[in-house]
Amino acid sequence: MKQFTGFPAKMEFTPIPNLFFGRLLPEIDNMAELKTTLHLFMTLYRKRGYPQFVSHRELLGDAGLMDSLKEAGKSSDEVLREALGMATKRGTFLHLVLDKGEASEDIYLLNNEANRQAVAKIQSGELKLSGFKAVKPADVTAEAPPDIFALYEDNIGILTPMIADELREAEKLYPEGWIRDAIKEAVALNKRSIRYIMRILERWSSEGRTDGTYPRYSKTDSDKYIKGKYGHMVQR
Numbered sequence: 001m002k003q004f005t006g007f008p009a010k011m012e013f014t015p016i017p018n019l020f021f022g023r024l025l026p027e028i029d030n031m032a033e034l035k036t037t038l039h040l041f042m043t044l045y046r047k048r049g050y051p052q053f054v055s056h057r058e059l060l061g062d063a064g065l066m067d068s069l070k071e072a073g074k075s076s077d078e079v080l081r082e083a084l085g086m087a088t089k090r091g092t093f094l095h096l097v098l099d100k101g102e103a104s105e106d107i108y109l110l111n112n113e114a115n116r117q118a119v120a121k122i123q124s125g126e127l128k129l130s131g132f133k134a135v136k137p138a139d140v141t142a143e144a145p146p147d148i149f150a151l152y153e154d155n156i157g158i159l160t161p162m163i164a165d166e167l168r169e170a171e172k173l174y175p176e177g178w179i180r181d182a183i184k185e186a187v188a189l190n191k192r193s194i195r196y197i198m199r200i201l202e203r204w205s206s207e208g209r210t211d212g213t214y215p216r217y218s219k220t221d222s223d224k225y226i227k228g229k230y231g232h233m234v235q236r
Contacts, residue, residue, distance in 0.1 A: 014042045022159035023149040032069050036083035037092055039065050044110055051118040056106040094119055148179045156192045163194050174201050
């Protein structure tokens with residue numbers, strides 16, 4: 001392996017959402033998916049116009065990406081398609097198949113609210129891309145609500161790896177609706193911290209909510225959570 005000589009004094013940077021590091025990166029265990037995801041971040045950032053998208057044809061034409069995806073027994077095109085399928089299924093990107101003349105073309109967009117709305121408009125015919133016509137739905141619906149990780153980062157603050165772990169633990173103990181409502185209540189009270197959110201959930205688990213609902217787990221599970229690794233963050 002030839003050693004990298006280092007970065008120059010002046011260079012360009014590619015923005016990557018903080019949520020990627022806290023929510024997606026810990027779950028990606030396929031190197032081809034990771035390489036393709038990072039490449040798409042870079043390519044989409046360089047795009048202009050609305051909406052910003054990358055076609056499968058463009059990706060095939062990138063020699064650097066295709067060389068990096070070489071695997072024994074598989075063509076780079078096959079590896080790329082598998083990687084794009086995994087990234088789309090994970091929800092990192094939106095996928096549309098469009099008509100372009102007599103052929104079809106796969107395009108990929110970052111899965112954010114603006115692009116989900118754009119995809120819905122393309123599918124309904126309200127928005128037309130020059131030279132393209134939608135032929136089947138995207139893999140992620142336009143009305144899909146943000147998950148608790150996105151909701152936290154949008155309303156509370158930066159999603160660090162430790163906070164992401166804390167939210168994953170909370171998912172095992174509380175209904176997702178409870179976690180969403182706890183985040184909303186913390187925002188409404190201007191108590192924007194993971195510690196306050198956990199206090200809300202702990203109170204609801206022991207006292208019940210005003211709607212009379214209780215979580216589906218035992219007090220033993222609750223005690224284990226409170227006395228566990230992050231117990232100090234939820235004790236009163």
